[in-house]
Amino acid sequence: MKHLTKKAEEMTVKELASYIDYSVLKPEFSEDEIIALTKDGVELGCATICINPGYLDLCEPLVKGSETMLCPVCDFPFGTSSTESKVKQAEIAAKYETVKEIDIVANYGWLRSGKYDEVTKDLKAVVDVCHKYGKEVKVILETDALNEEQIRKGCHCVMDAGGDFVKTSTGFLTGFEAHGATPEVIKMMQEEVGDVCKVKGSGCIRTREHFLKLIDMGIDRMGVGYKSVPVVLDLKK
Numbered sequence: 001m002k003h004l005t006k007k008a009e010e011m012t013v014k015e016l017a018s019y020i021d022y023s024v025l026k027p028e029f030s031e032d033e034i035i036a037l038t039k040d041g042v043e044l045g046c047a048t049i050c051i052n053p054g055y056l057d058l059c060e061p062l063v064k065g066s067e068t069m070l071c072p073v074c075d076f077p078f079g080t081s082s083t084e085s086k087v088k089q090a091e092i093a094a095k096y097e098t099v100k101e102i103d104i105v106a107n108y109g110w111l112r113s114g115k116y117d118e119v120t121k122d123l124k125a126v127v128d129v130c131h132k133y134g135k136e137v138k139v140i141l142e143t144d145a146l147n148e149e150q151i152r153k154g155c156h157c158v159m160d161a162g163g164d165f166v167k168t169s170t171g172f173l174t175g176f177e178a179h180g181a182t183p184e185v186i187k188m189m190q191e192e193v194g195d196v197c198k199v200k201g202s203g204c205i206r207t208r209e210h211f212l213k214l215i216d217m218g219i220d221r222m223g224v225g226y227k228s229v230p231v232v233l234d235l236k237k
Contacts, residue, residue, distance in 0.1 A: 001190050001199065001218035008215035013044070013233050019215060020046040020232075021071055021103075021200070021223045023171065024055075031058060037226050042068045044233065048100050050223060052076065053093050060098045069100035071138075074126070077172035079105030079140070083122045090126045094133035101136040102126075105170060106157065108142040111150045116157055123161035131162065138165035138200050138221075143185050144176045151185065155192035165220065166193055169203030180204030186219055208232050 008016070022041035024034055034051070038059050041049045048071035051059055059070055072093040075081045090102050104126050110119045123139055130137045139161070141154040158166045166189050168181045179185070180203020189199050201214055202223030211232035214222060224232055
């Protein structure tokens with residue numbers, strides 16, 4: 001949890017942008033769209049651009065020399081591949097110099113089944129390989145699919161696995177009501193992880209009020225979609 005010295009509403013656009021993982025994850029995006037959105041995130045000074053791993057070579061030259069880095073998302077959006085497959089995908093991504101962090105989806109079907117030891121073991125294999133290359137790992141729990149007990153226990157799976165962040169959502173869940181990074185869920189996650197882990201909120205962060213509130217709560221990072229980035233930063237576009 002970040003311990004703030006000033007309120008979010010007093011922060012500059014650049015300071016606010018440093019909280020953002022700019023989401024460029026829609027599978028239908030053309031390469032031209034990915035390039036344009038990545039350049040936009042770099043220009044704003046966002047922390048990272050979240051991309052699918054197949055676009056690392058495309059996006060790497062666009063962030064080189066800037067303060068913005070890449071954050072590939074592995075086993076996205078389901079988290080149901082074999083551990084061996086997850087590890088390989090994460091290792092390929094971790095070798096890129098421009099990668100700041102790697103997001104991985106927990107097997108939330110296992111979380112819903114109470115298979116917490118299996119979730120921890122699966123995540124630890126990914127975390128270990130990423131840490132070998134000096135990359136931090138954010139673990140997506142997919143909180144809209146989980147009840148409170150599963151969210152809280154999922155946070156402990158991440159901590160036990162050595163993960164660096166717990167994260168709420170993929171933004172691609174179907175069949176459940178979308179709530180995403182509500183203040184209630186963020187508070188729940190902060191309570192469980194304390195200062196052991198950082199917290200990333202993603203999903204349904206579409207208003208400036210919501211964005212600023214989460215910063216004032218001490219959130220560490222937020223995933224924000226390309227349409228919502230100018231809204232939360234109050235940019236007149």
